[in-house]
Amino acid sequence: MTATDTTARAPLSIRGREWIHAWLLLLPALVFLFAFTHIPAIATFWHSFFSTPRGRRPARFLGLDNYERMIADPVFWKVMGNNLWFALGTIPVSIALAIVMALWVNDRLAGRGFVRMAYFTPTVLPLIAVANIWLFFYTPGFGLIDQVTGSLFGWPHTNWLGDPATALNAVIVVTVWKEAGFFMIFYLAALQAIPPSLVEAAKIEGAGKWTIFRRITFPLMMPTTLFVSINAVINSFRLVDHIFILTDGGPDNASSLLLFYIYETAFEYWETGYGATLTVALLVILCALAIGQFFLFDRKVHYK
Amino acid sequence: MLKTALMKAVATAALSTGLTLGTWASAQAVDLQFYFPVAVGGTAAETIQSLTDEYAAANPDVKIDAVYSGSYQDTITKVITASRGGTPPQLSVALSADMFTLIDEDLIVPFDDFIKTDEDKAWLAGFYPAFMENSQTGGKTYGIPFQRSTPVMYWNKEAFKEAGLDPNTPPATWEELVEFGKKLTKKDANGNVTQWGVRIPSSGFPYWLFQGLSTQNDVILANSDGNKTNFDDPKVVEALQYLVDLSTKHGVMEPGIVEWGATPKAFFERQAAIMWTTTGNLTNVRKNAPFEFGVAMLPANKRRGAPTGGGNFYLFKGASEEQLAAAAEFVKWISAPEQAAKWTIATGYVAPRPDAWETDTMKAYAADFPPAIVARDQLEHAVAELATYQNQRITGIFNDALAAAITGQKDAATALKEAQTQADAILAEYR
Numbered sequence: 001m002t003a004t005d006t007t008a009r010a011p012l013s014i015r016g017r018e019w020i021h022a023w024l025l026l027l028p029a030l031v032f033l034f035a036f037t038h039i040p041a042i043a044t045f046w047h048s049f050f051s052t053p054r055g056r057r058p059a060r061f062l063g064l065d066n067y068e069r070m071i072a073d074p075v076f077w078k079v080m081g082n083n084l085w086f087a088l089g090t091i092p093v094s095i096a097l098a099i100v101m102a103l104w105v106n107d108r109l110a111g112r113g114f115v116r117m118a119y120f121t122p123t124v125l126p127l128i129a130v131a132n133i134w135l136f137f138y139t140p141g142f143g144l145i146d147q148v149t150g151s152l153f154g155w156p157h158t159n160w161l162g163d164p165a166t167a168l169n170a171v172i173v174v175t176v177w178k179e180a181g182f183f184m185i186f187y188l189a190a191l192q193a194i195p196p197s198l199v200e201a202a203k204i205e206g207a208g209k210w211t212i213f214r215r216i217t218f219p220l221m222m223p224t225t226l227f228v229s230i231n232a233v234i235n236s237f238r239l240v241d242h243i244f245i246l247t248d249g250g251p252d253n254a255s256s257l258l259l260f261y262i263y264e265t266a267f268e269y270w271e272t273g274y275g276a277t278l279t280v281a282l283l284v285i286l287c288a289l290a291i292g293q294f295f296l297f298d299r300k301v302h303y304k
Numbered sequence: 305m306l307k308t309a310l311m312k313a314v315a316t317a318a319l320s321t322g323l324t325l326g327t328w329a330s331a332q333a334v335d336l337q338f339y340f341p342v343a344v345g346g347t348a349a350e351t352i353q354s355l356t357d358e359y360a361a362a363n364p365d366v367k368i369d370a371v372y373s374g375s376y377q378d379t380i381t382k383v384i385t386a387s388r389g390g391t392p393p394q395l396s397v398a399l400s401a402d403m404f405t406l407i408d409e410d411l412i413v414p415f416d417d418f419i420k421t422d423e424d425k426a427w428l429a430g431f432y433p434a435f436m437e438n439s440q441t442g443g444k445t446y447g448i449p450f451q452r453s454t455p456v457m458y459w460n461k462e463a464f465k466e467a468g469l470d471p472n473t474p475p476a477t478w479e480e481l482v483e484f485g486k487k488l489t490k491k492d493a494n495g496n497v498t499q500w501g502v503r504i505p506s507s508g509f510p511y512w513l514f515q516g517l518s519t520q521n522d523v524i525l526a527n528s529d530g531n532k533t534n535f536d537d538p539k540v541v542e543a544l545q546y547l548v549d550l551s552t553k554h555g556v557m558e559p560g561i562v563e564w565g566a567t568p569k570a571f572f573e574r575q576a577a578i579m580w581t582t583t584g585n586l587t588n589v590r591k592n593a594p595f596e597f598g599v600a601m602l603p604a605n606k607r608r609g610a611p612t613g614g615g616n617f618y619l620f621k622g623a624s625e626e627q628l629a630a631a632a633e634f635v636k637w638i639s640a641p642e643q644a645a646k647w648t649i650a651t652g653y654v655a656p657r658p659d660a661w662e663t664d665t666m667k668a669y670a671a672d673f674p675p676a677i678v679a680r681d682q683l684e685h686a687v688a689e690l691a692t693y694q695n696q697r698i699t700g701i702f703n704d705a706l707a708a709a710i711t712g713q714k715d716a717a718t719a720l721k722e723a724q725t726q727a728d729a730i731l732a733e734y735r
Contacts, residue, residue, distance in 0.1 A: 055410020139566050140558060141575040156496040162507070162561030164711050248508050251561045251707035267381050269697035270405070 041283060044276045052273035059273065066277035076278065078253050079261045082168055086257055087236040089172040090179065095228060097176065098183035099221075103213075105184075106191045116188075123182040131245035134174045135161075138246070161247050164254035171255050174242055179235060183228045190224040191217070226297045233289050237282060258282055334630040336368045339396035341379040341615060348451075351650040359637055366630050376615065380405070380696075387411045387620065394623040395631040397615040400438035401691035401699075403446050404530040408693050408734075412618045414444035418632035427636055430657045434612050437688035441530065447616030448635050449656035451647070453584045454610050454679050454686055455516055457603070461596040463488055463499065463577035474600035475578070478520070478546060481603050485556030488577040501556035503576035504547065505564040510706045511690055511699050512613055513580050516602045517543040519609025519687050525702075530692040531734040535702060536717075536724040544709050544716040546605075552712070560711055568592070582613065583679035586652035590673065599675035601682045608685040614653060645669075654679045692727075693734045701726045 048066055053059040070076050105116045122130060137144040140157040149155040160170040194217060202212050218225075240260040243249060249256035249264065256264075262282065266275025338356065342348045349372055356370045373379040376399045383396050383406075392411065406412045419428050431439075431449050439447035461471035467487040475481040485501025492498050504513055511525075518525055523539035526532065534540060550557040564581075571579045572592055580602065589597060602610050617635045619628055637643065644660035647653065649669050655661055661670070661680060670677050692698045705723035708714040714722075 054408050056408065135565075139563065139569075141570060142573045150496070154494045154496065156494075157558065159558060159560035159562075162563065162711070163559075164713060250507065250703075251711045252704045252713055254711075264700070268377065269694065269700060270384060270409070271697065 044279050044283075047273060047276035048280045050273050050276075052271050062273070066274050069274065070277050070281065075253055075256075075261065076281075079256045079258050082254070082256060083237065083258045085168060086172060086175075087233065089169065090175045090236050091229065091232040094176045094179040094183060094232060095225070097180040098187050098228070101180065101184045102187035102191055103217075106188060119181045119184055121181065122178045123185075125178075127178060127239065127241040128245060130174060130178055131242035134170075134177075134242070135246055138170055161255075162251060164251050167247050167251060167255040171243060171246055174246065175235075175239060178239075178242075179232065183232070186224050186228055187221060190221045194220050222297075226293070229297075230290060230293055233293065234286065237286060258285075333364070334366050334626050336366065336395060336627060336631055336634070337393040338368055338370045338631075338634075339373040339379055339383060339393045339398075340370060341373050341376045341397060348651050351647060355638055355643055355646070356634075359634060363633075366634065368634065376402075383411065383620070384409060387622065390622075392620040392622045394620055394627045395634070396618055396620065397450055398618055400435075400447055400449070400452070400612070400614060400616040401689045401695055403438060403441065403616070403618075404691055404693045405695045406618060407441070407446065411621055412446055413621055413628065414446050415448060415619060415632060415635075416444050418629060419445070424636070427639075430659055431639075432656055432658065432683050434683045434686040434688075435656050437528070438612060438691055439616055441528065447618055448639060450615055450617050450639065451584075451651070451653045452612055452614040452616075452656050453582045453653055454612050454682055455513055455580050455602060456583050456586075456610075456679055456682065457578060457580055457600045458571060458585075458589055459578045459598050459600065460571065460574065460593075461598055463574065463595075467577075471596070472598065474598060475603050476600075477603050478605045481578070482550070482554050482556060485550070485578070486554065489556050497558075499574055500558050500576045501578060502550060503557060503562060503567055503570060503579040504550070505562045505567045505579075505581065506547075506706065506710050507561050507563045507565070509564070509699070509703060510561075510710070511702050512611060514544070514547065514706055515611040515687075515690055516580065516609060517547055517605075519611065519685075520602065520605040520607060521546075522606040522609075524687060525690045526692050526698075528688070530695075531731045533692060533698065533702075533724060533727045533731065535705070535727060536721045541717045541720055543605075544706065544720060547706075548709055548712075548716060551710075561707060571597075583654060584614070584652050586675065586679075587650075588652075590675075599678045601678060601685070608682070610682055610686050611689045612683070612686050613689050641666075648676075652676075654683065692731060694730055697730060698727050701730075 047059075049062060049064070050059040051057075051062050051065075101119050105112055105119065109115070125133075138160040140146055140159045140162070145160070146155075146157050150157070158166075160166050198216050198220075199212055202216055207215070237257070237259060240257055240263070243255060243257065243260050247255040249260050253261075258278070259282065262275055262278045265271050265278060340349075340352050353370055356368045360366065360368055371393070373382050373396070379396065379398050380402050383393060383398060386392050387409070398406070403412075415428075419425055428445065435449035435452050436445075439445060439449060457474060459474050464471040464484075467484075469484060469487060475484045481502060488499065488501035489497060490499040506513070515525060518540050521539045521543040523534060523537050523543070525534055525540070527534075551559040558576075567576075567579050567581050568585055568588055570576050571589070572594060574595075586599070601608060617639075619631055623631070638647075639656065641655075641657065641660040641663045642665070644655045644657060645663045645666040648655040648660070648666065655666065660666055690699060690702070701723050705714075705719040709716045709719045713719075
């Protein structure tokens with residue numbers, strides 16, 4: 001866009017050539033974006049108005065039937081509620097933890113490199129592997145958590161993943177553990193970009209540590225917070241790999257999230273028509289959230 | 305699709321120029337792609353590979369490409385996706401309970417066209433009837449039993465001795481299971497349980513083990529046409545109540561959803577003195593249990609009973625006649641007694657034919673390790689695994705209902721009533 005603006009007064013032939021160059025440069029990315037993002041999204045929208053084709057029965061046009069079914073589907077509302085709880089449980093906690101960890105490892109301390117690496121390790125591990133490790137932690141009886149609480153406090157066995165009251169929270173803990181280190185890296189980068197002169201000036205003025213954080217560090221990290229929070233929101237709808245290992249969405253959908261339900265509907269039950277409808281709901285939610293966040297946060301974010 | 309059309313064209317051309325199809329086929333190697341899932345640990349994948357290699361060496365005109373396709377769930381996803389993409393495998397092992405789904409998707413062809421001679425008919429009649437229940441419908445045979453299993457009860461003989469029970473007498477009835485379970489449940493000084501009496505896992509696919517209980521209560525969960533379920537039958541409710549009571553009323557089983565995958569480990573760690581799990585775990589338990597254990601049939605209530613489970617061979621649409629014929633020949637070979645015996649010993653799956661148990665290899669194995677016979681003997685009491693049209697969906701609904709009752713969200717009758725209503729709504733169009 002800016003390239004064409006600056007050349008607006010250039011001779012027509014040069015401008016035309018630059019246009020062609022620009023499009024040629026954009027073409028590879030555009031092809032992939034259209035092939036793997038835009039066309040599937042439009043196709044999904046289209047399929048959401050049809051019944052699921054089966055070998056013996058072709059797809060029929062249903063109009064809004066799939067959407068009516070979604071509104072009446074108790075499992076859909078359950079997974080939406082779960083997803084909301086999952087987002088509320090993971091986003092603020094993982095961001096707050098990331099900031100605390102970043103501030104901690106940004107200071108001079110002995111073994112800083114080691115601590116940074118330790119915090120970042122969960123990010124490097126594949127989520128499936130993480131889930132398998134935590135599956136062992138949570139196992140009643142001989143799992144790590146029960147062994148520790150049992151020998152220290154004499155607590156009874158707790159079936160963290162097999163009880164509807166705790167299953168989703170157990171999944172949230174794993175997600176936070178996995179995500180916080182990743183977000184820490186962004187905050188660490190942001191912290192190092194803050195000019196030390198600002199903090200020094202504040203200290204001369206007699207500001208305390210909390211005031212410095214609240215008035216200088218945190219506001220200057222707002223672009224990072226925007227970026228991280230959008231990622232965290234998207235992840236709260238996107239990260240479901242560990243659910244396959246930990247709970248399989250159970251007991252009775254207590255730990256099922258929207259994307260997991262979509263997978264189950266489309267690729268286990270093979271109801272691709274209804275699966276498309278659920279996917280449209282997910283797309284709408286994600287678009288609304290991303291747009292909302294940009295408008296809401298944009299005013300509070302100070303770009304340099 | 306193009307390949308099939310091309311081969312047909314070549315075949316027609318060959319016929320019209322006076323060559324017979326037979327000479328044409330023997331001059332050309334037939335390519336087969338064969339998907340197989342592996343659902344148990346151990347050397348299952350290597351054993352399948354070595355069996356296909358052995359067949360290929362003896363039959364140079366057939367090339368078999370054996371493709372490991374993940375779990376049963378992954379396999380069904382892969383065959384449906386591949387078929388929709390126009391490149392189905394010619395042969396696959398898939399869950400026997402998915403037969404109706406595969407018919408509904410119009411992906412498979414019956415074996416009947418390849419059962420011509422008397423010898424073939426004798427071969428088909430030679431499988432255990434319990435395994436054929438999930439393999440035939442509408443008078444046609446769609447599946448040939450291969451890696452088939454059934455749940456059995458494993459018990460820790462040492463724990464029985466400590467509890468003052470006869471280590472060689474497993475519980476034979478529901479009442480005994482509770483009675484023994486109470487004696488086997490141990491608590492520490494704080495009143496926390498250190499060893500549970502019984503463990504019937506309920507994560508993932510609780511319907512399978514539950515079907516043991518419902519069968520013992522003399523009720524069938526779905527009809528053989530796969531279009532009607534009996535989830536809210538009072539006998540099913542009673543069976544589910546018994547399962548719930550094991551934790552809530554009798555306190556002999558861990559409450560909540562009990563993890564399937566951790567069950568053998570919990571048994572080895574003496575967290576549970578009796579466990580129910582698949583006979584496919586037999587080799588695993590034999591290698592890893594640090595104590596003497598026994599294997600028994602599931603206990604009886606109104607009758608003895610257990611579901612069958614595991615995978616069948618299916619032939620897929622889109623293959624040429626030669627490919628299908630070659631695939632059927634391969635299936636006949638691999639299910640023959642000697643090959644079936646090898647497979648059973650490597651994994652613990654139940655050899656699906658009585659004549660496989662008559663081979664010298666199998667006799668020697670059974671003499672050395674008598675628990676291997678328990679699963680076979682249980683087959684006369686076994687019924688078809690729950691299988692309906694839209695099977696994954698229906699079992700999904702049923703699993704949710706079981707989980708809701710086990711975790712105390714709903715009472716057994718309500719949960720099953722709701723599941724039946726949902727299942728009826730889906731299956732109505734298949735009646």
